Each structure stands twice: as structure tokens, then as C-alpha cells.
Amino acid sequence: MTDPTLSHTAPTLDDLWLTEAVRLTEEETGPLDDAEANRRARATGGSFLQRLLLRAHLLGQRDGLLEARRHWRQGANLSLWLLLLLALLSGAGLGFGALGDGLRPVNVFWALGSLLGLHLLTLLLWLLGFLGGGRHASVLGRLWLWLAGKLARDARAVHLGPALIVLLGRQRLVRWGLGMIVHGLWLVALLAALGVVLALLSARSYSFIWETTILGSNTFVRLTQILGVLPGLLGFPTPDVETIRASGNIAQGLEAARQAWAGWLMGVLVVYGLFPRAVLLALCSWQWQRGRHRLTLDLDQPGYVLLRERLMPTSERLGVNDAAPELLPEPVGGNLALASEAAVLVAIELDDSQPWPPVLPERIVDAGVLDDGQQRRRLLEQLTRYPPVRLVIACDPRRSPDRGTLSLIGELARCAGTTRAWLLPAPNGETLDPDRLDDWQQGLDRLGLFHGEHSPLDWLETGHE
CATH class of the missing domain: 3.40.50 (Rossmann fold)
Known part of the structure; x- marks a missing residue:
């Protein structure tokens, strides 16, 4: 990482993250031996924030926090790849489980529940958590954070995860960041399910039925038509009333009926599965980018308040500077x-x-x-x-x-x-x-x-x- 005080650009997420991790470390284990880091930060000059960032960079370099951050990031990336693999396999399993081997007719609403049931349930829980303030990460989000810490396998990284959560929490970026991961994983799973369904429908002949004991046929007719409205706007077919009613008694062997049901099933999967996750992924990404540029440290934290006098001595803040020492000549530049x-x-x-x-x-x-x-x-x-x-x-x-x-x-x-x-x-x-x-x-x-x-x-x- 580039020295955070060599330019006057806005501090990066890595700069702020490392500084917050140093603060949490000192809160738990006591003040670090920072005489050299403080001296070099004072000599470099700049604002209190710039000196604070440089101090953290020097301490992180000395104590191995920079290396620990690299290990934590590697663990986070590896855990994300593992979750992506799990999402692919799970999505493929959903597709196979929904259609079966083709030897028996497919209960179309049972297949639809298999494809979208868990997705809709987790989506509802995410929305409820979001409306409740987003204080609790989703199961997938917590799993990713847990895996990242385990795969880092570096004792020095113990404060990096909490520091990242504290830092992002100030701009409410935790829910947007974890939202990107959650919706991205679900999007991958649903794409895998759609790919498997499309492959099976292309390679096998499926017949579709719906079954009920206590509901009337009109219920399924209305439900099928309502669910098919939005997919129909995208060009996906919806079975007509006669086909829907006939499918409740016996599997229709007509090619037109099979194609109508297959198109309706894929359309519902796209509109009510893929589309919401894609929209939410884009929303979370947009909010993440907006909030990340506004990230900064809370300089009123007790740990930072104690450092202010050491990094910004009172005489320096008042503009009183010591005369140049006679011992050493003044260099041309700071480098x-x-x-x-x-x-x-x-x-x-x-x-x-x-x-x-x-x-x-x-x-x-x-x-x-x-x-x-x-x-x-x-x-x-x-x-x-x-x-x-x-x-x-x-x-x-x-x-x-x-x-x-x-x-x-x-x-x-x-x-x-x-x-x-x-x-x-x-x-x-x-x-x-x-x-x-x-x-x-x-x-x-x-x-x-x-x-x-x-x-x-x-x-x-x-x-x-």
C-alpha cells in the first residue's frame, strides 16, 4: 500500500481499515510502542487524520498487521469462492430436483416451489432485516465473515474483521456490502438452476400437471394467469384456460401444452427469481460505491483523542516552530x-x-x-x-x-x-x-x-x- 500521507487525496478503505484495527488493538492490549511512528508522522506533517493514517501504517508494517490484512483478504476471497461453488451446486440441485428424471409428470406448482420457495423466504427475511435497520447480517453474510476469519489463519488478524465492521457501520455499509454478497450468491444459484432447467427441457420430454385435494380448478387457473402476467410482458408464454384445466386431470401429451408450461415455468423463474436478485445486487453495489467515498474515521473516539496531542503538539497547532537545528543541514526535500x-x-x-x-x-x-x-x-x-x-x-x-x-x-x-x-x-x-x-x-x-x-x-x- 502506498504511504497514506504522501498525497492529499482522500484516504482509501485500506488506510481507514488499518487505522481502526490499530485502535481496537490498543483498546484491548494497551498502547503500542509508538514513539518512532509518532515522530515520523509529526515530521511528515499534514492534518491530524493524515498523521494518524501514517502512524497506523508504520505500526502495521512493524507489527505485521499489513501482512495479516493480506492473509485476511486472501481468506475472504477464498471463502467467497467456496460460497460461489456451493451456490452453483445448490442451484444445479434445485433444477434437477424440480424436474426429476422425466419418467413421471412434473407437478408444476411443486416444481415452482422447489425453485423459488427458499429464495423467496430468504428474500423476505432480508427485506424484514433491512427495514428493521439492518443490524443483523443474513446467514450467508455471517457465514462469509466466519469463513474469512478461519481461512486467514493469522492470529494478528483477530481485530481486522471487527475493525472492518465498525468502520463500515458508520456509513451503514455493512448491510450493503453483505447484501452484494448475498444477492450475488443467490443470483448465481438461480442462474445455475435456470441453466439446468433449460438443459433438461431441451434434452428430455416432460409432461406437466397440477394436483389438489381441497382446492378447485379455478384457483389454479387464476394463480397461473396472475403469475404469468409479468413474464408475458417479456414474451414468455402462459397456458390458456383449457390447457390449465386439462392439466389438473391428466398430463397433457400435446407438444403445445408442454411448451406452454415449460415457457411459463422459466418465465416465472426469471421474473420472480433472477430479476429481484439482480435489481437488489445493483442497488447494493450502487449504495456501496456511494457510501465508500464518504467513509472516514470517528476522530472523537477516546483512542484518537489521546493521540491528538502526541501527533499534533499544541505549539505546532498554534504555529510556533522551533528554529532549524544547527547540527544537521536542511535537506532539499522530504524524500x-x-x-x-x-x-x-x-x-x-x-x-x-x-x-x-x-x-x-x-x-x-x-x-x-x-x-x-x-x-x-x-x-x-x-x-x-x-x-x-x-x-x-x-x-x-x-x-x-x-x-x-x-x-x-x-x-x-x-x-x-x-x-x-x-x-x-x-x-x-x-x-x-x-x-x-x-x-x-x-x-x-x-x-x-x-x-x-x-x-x-x-x-x-x-x-x-
Whole structure:
């Protein structure tokens, strides 16, 4: 995903979704270690929303939420394909079940109930839920969400599903999004049923009857004619009164009667099955597209309110800016590739036995030795605002490369165009512990940093070996 603050276009659904997932994660597990993300978001500038989106992107990149989102999306796509396959098989089953093998006459109204009964029942339930506010997703919608979470198989994706529901719920997009899935699946199922019915009617000879014990023939005549009105407008045939009455006693062997009943059955399936689902699918898609462009975050949420002061300091909001630091020259642009030719040397936790600093050319800036948290924060702020092209981090390999030190080296490296680590030689001819030196080398390798014991000052000055 593109850095959400590099342009001033409206945030994408993915940007907002990730930010909401980070908020839910922090609400459940407590605040994340976000010092670096907040610093980089402040340095980038922009509105509070843009800084919030960048912070979430950086935290998601660091903590694996971007990868988890990709897994969740893969699970959602896979579950949708499984449901589509189920819809195809179910629709084909409806078609076969409605007509049978052709050895016996088809009860036309029983076949119609088999094809449209469940469809009409679920459609009625969806409409009732929609009129009731759409708070409860349909069975198919809940099944899709459940399958998406299961197929993602990533523990880090636990908050992605709820975050998406919360985000979409603000514009009432949950019902439109799930509506697209539900009506799309039903449309596929009914198309499969229509295809099977058409294939069977083309390959076999079927006779049609209607049967009743307590109803009169006039009831079936009126019902057949009423149901055939709308299909008739599309050119589908409707059996005449004599054919309808005659079909109640014995299956009509006349070709015209069979064709009239077959055409009527397909017309009713198209008009009362396919057409409503297609219209509702188009409606849900239209509403989804409209609402998606209006999506935004609720910045009044407590989690976002607490972040406002950290991402938008009061002095900055009042327009008071600190003077440019003297330590580092101002870069040409915010992109690291476009930064000025600044080259910086910094050391981490050196004792008095280590001679420092070395003799430096004028073009190299000495950032000193970082010994405490305040110094580290100040330098990180400066490097974030004025990123150098080249950075060398000097380390004393006599110390253990603990997690905090390696984390600091990683933060410093992300503030520069190119970074190298310098493992200083032991003073006074001392011998370095090979095991500890190996620990340093492994830790720096994990960070992806070029390192060595030879002086990299020539490279720092010119960029060449």
C-alpha cells in the first residue's frame, strides 16, 4: 500500500481499515510502542487524520498487521469462492430436483416451489432485516465473515474483521456490502438452476400437471394467469384456460401444452427469481460505491483523542516552530533519495577508554555519543526532520548487543538514506570476545546493515569505498 500521507487525496478503505484495527488493538492490549511512528508522522506533517493514517501504517508494517490484512483478504476471497461453488451446486440441485428424471409428470406448482420457495423466504427475511435497520447480517453474510476469519489463519488478524465492521457501520455499509454478497450468491444459484432447467427441457420430454385435494380448478387457473402476467410482458408464454384445466386431470401429451408450461415455468423463474436478485445486487453495489467515498474515521473516539496531542503538539497547532537545528543541514526535500549530501557519524554508549571522536572531514557531522534517552529522542527527532544521505553508527563490541540497542540502531537506520554500522576495535590492544562479536554480527545482519571493523569514514565522506 502506498504511504497514506504522501498525497492529499482522500484516504482509501485500506488506510481507514488499518487505522481502526490499530485502535481496537490498543483498546484491548494497551498502547503500542509508538514513539518512532509518532515522530515520523509529526515530521511528515499534514492534518491530524493524515498523521494518524501514517502512524497506523508504520505500526502495521512493524507489527505485521499489513501482512495479516493480506492473509485476511486472501481468506475472504477464498471463502467467497467456496460460497460461489456451493451456490452453483445448490442451484444445479434445485433444477434437477424440480424436474426429476422425466419418467413421471412434473407437478408444476411443486416444481415452482422447489425453485423459488427458499429464495423467496430468504428474500423476505432480508427485506424484514433491512427495514428493521439492518443490524443483523443474513446467514450467508455471517457465514462469509466466519469463513474469512478461519481461512486467514493469522492470529494478528483477530481485530481486522471487527475493525472492518465498525468502520463500515458508520456509513451503514455493512448491510450493503453483505447484501452484494448475498444477492450475488443467490443470483448465481438461480442462474445455475435456470441453466439446468433449460438443459433438461431441451434434452428430455416432460409432461406437466397440477394436483389438489381441497382446492378447485379455478384457483389454479387464476394463480397461473396472475403469475404469468409479468413474464408475458417479456414474451414468455402462459397456458390458456383449457390447457390449465386439462392439466389438473391428466398430463397433457400435446407438444403445445408442454411448451406452454415449460415457457411459463422459466418465465416465472426469471421474473420472480433472477430479476429481484439482480435489481437488489445493483442497488447494493450502487449504495456501496456511494457510501465508500464518504467513509472516514470517528476522530472523537477516546483512542484518537489521546493521540491528538502526541501527533499534533499544541505549539505546532498554534504555529510556533522551533528554529532549524544547527547540527544537521536542511535537506532539499522530504524524500530520503532527495535529501542533501549530509553525512552523519554517531556513536552509542562509548566509555572513556574509547578515544572519540576521530578526526573528521568538514563534510561529516559529528552527532556525538548517545548515552541516555533524552539524547536519543533529540537526535531521532532531528534525523527524522533532516534525514542524511549517509549515516555511520559506531558501536562498542565489548558491550552486549541487547534488544534495546539493536532497536535504537534500527530506528536510526530508518532515518537515513544509507546506513552502516562500525564495530570499533578494542582500545589498548585488548582482545574482543569472539562470541560477543558474533552476537553483534548476527544482530546487525538481522537489521540488514552492512557492518565491519574497518573505518567507514571514507565511505561516509564520499559515498565510495
